[in-house]
Amino acid sequence: MAERVRVKTMSPPGHVRAPHYLRGKTGEIERPLGAYKNPEQLAYGLDAAPKELFRVRFTMAEIWGDRAERAEDTLDAEIYAHWLERL
Amino acid sequence: MPHDHPGHDHDHGLSPSGHPFRADNDAPLTYWQRMEIAARELLIEKGIVTPAEVAAQIDAMDARSPANGAAVVARAWCDPAFKARLLSNGSDACREMGFDIGALHLVVVENTEDVHNLIVCTLCSCYPRTLLGLPPDWYKTRAYRSRAVIEPRKVLREFGVDVPDSMTVRVHDSTADMRYLVLPARPAGTDGMDETALAGLVTRDSMIGMGLPKQP
Amino acid sequence: MDSAAASFYLCGMSDTDGRRWHDMGGRDAGPVPKGEHDFALWEKRVDALMMLCSGKGFFTVDGLRRALEDMGEDAFETMTYYERWMAAVNQNLVEQGVYTLEELGTRMEEIAQRGDSYGEAQDG
Structure with a gap:
């Protein structure tokens, strides 16, 4: 069974790659992608620590509720581990 | 062919890709153009880049086009083992075909009779540029970046693609280090076609998921 | 205006959900323009x-x-794609100390003297 995760709701200012529309939303890990340098440090010219990156799949119903065109359609996004809470 | 281009006193015609050329060398010099010239000259004087490198880089980008992706797609349609490699490691499969894609991390997603895939980058305009060349203008617009994730079916219909309710739409938001290519479904009635002919059916938009391959 | 907003207004404070302008997914927008160059x-x-x-x-x-x-959003609305990319490349090069603002500014002034078009000014 796929692993369930929730995107953190935090909203620090600056360069982050977790889109706002996914914050607080629950999905499942579609695949692990390996570790990539943290863009939140790279963006400022800093030495960046590798962070695990995952493709997370969400249903449109989970993201948009009643506004979804079709509940079972999906959205996949790449989210770094430090933005995910395991459920 | 004659081509009316306001503000220009000579004919720029159409580019090889069939689009109008953008106002270029004879338009009034802008601040940002001066900045490009200045930055380039300073980088050259400081030994960071050479004029030959700049020219070679432009040639390399110009050589990248949707035809590269079309060749990859057509190979996948003809060769099941290649398709399996493409879906498991898109970058290696493209390199195997000889394409210089740099450090691209390519994820290939397959359209089937049950699934239609669509690519967007809501945070900027990430695109598999080292395979397909530069993205189309519409891909970078506020409208596409805003709407593709919430009403993909409606946006698809605006582009002439009607995905039936019996199919699942999967949107892929290129939020980090991966770039995406849609492997369109092979059109019916193409059994006798060879790889080269098949590649001619593969459009740029079909590899973004905003179009379908041409019918033979 | 609700009471919380009213009290912020009265004391000159502001609040935000932290969402930034470029983070566009799911916002309302019109038809996708299809023109290409x-x-x-x-x-x-x-x-x-x-x-x-x-x-x-x-x-x-x-x-x-x-x-x-x-x-910011103004730049997105008023500058072309490559104008913004030029500004971003320059910003990073200046931050990395590749050249100074003095060098850049001086050179841009020289370039303005070379001619009125990019074609005339593009090579030193």
């Missing part, structure tokens, strides 16, 4: 400088995106 030589050069300098380690794509995001 090829790029001018100077735009291709901006692209080339971006690829070469990032390849040589002077900045990362995230450094460029950060600069683009920090330029």
Whole structure:
């Protein structure tokens, strides 16, 4: 069974790659992608620590509720581990 | 062919890709153009880049086009083992075909009779540029970046693609280090076609998921 | 205005959900414009400088995106794609000490004297 995760709701200012529309939303890990340098440090010219990156799949119903065109359609996004809470 | 281009006193015609050329060398010099010239000259004087490198880089980008992706797609349609490699490691499969894609991390997603895939980058305009060349203008617009994730079916219909309710739409938001290519479904009635002919059916938009391959 | 908003207003405070302008997914927007253009030589050069300098380690794509995001929504609305990328490349090169603002400003002034068009000014 796929692993369930929730995107953190935090909203620090600056360069982050977790889109706002996914914050607080629950999905499942579609695949692990390996570790990539943290863009939140790279963006400022800093030495960046590798962070695990995952493709997370969400249903449109989970993201948009009643506004979804079709509940079972999906959205996949790449989210770094430090933005995910395991459920 | 004659081509009316306001503000220009000579004919720029159409580019090889069939689009109008953008106002270029004879338009009034802008601040940002001066900045490009200045930055380039300073980088050259400081030994960071050479004029030959700049020219070679432009040639390399110009050589990248949707035809590269079309060749990859057509190979996948003809060769099941290649398709399996493409879906498991898109970058290696493209390199195997000889394409210089740099450090691209390519994820290939397959359209089937049950699934239609669509690519967007809501945070900027990430695109598999080292395979397909530069993205189309519409891909970078506020409208596409805003709407593709919430009403993909409606946006698809605006582009002439009607995905039936019996199919699942999967949107892929290129939020980090991966770039995406849609492997369109092979059109019916193409059994006798060879790889080269098949590649001619593969459009740029079909590899973004905003179009379908041409019918033979 | 609700009471919380009213009290912020009265004491001059502000609040935000932290969402930034470039984070567009799910916002309301009109039809997708379908017009397309090829790029001018100077735009291709901006692209080339971006690829070469990032390849040589002077900045990362995230450094460029950060600069683009920090330029704000006005820049997105009023500048072309490669104008914004030029500004972002320059911002990163200045931050990395590749050249100084004095060098840049002086050279841009010299370039303005070379002619009225990009074609006349593009080579020193």
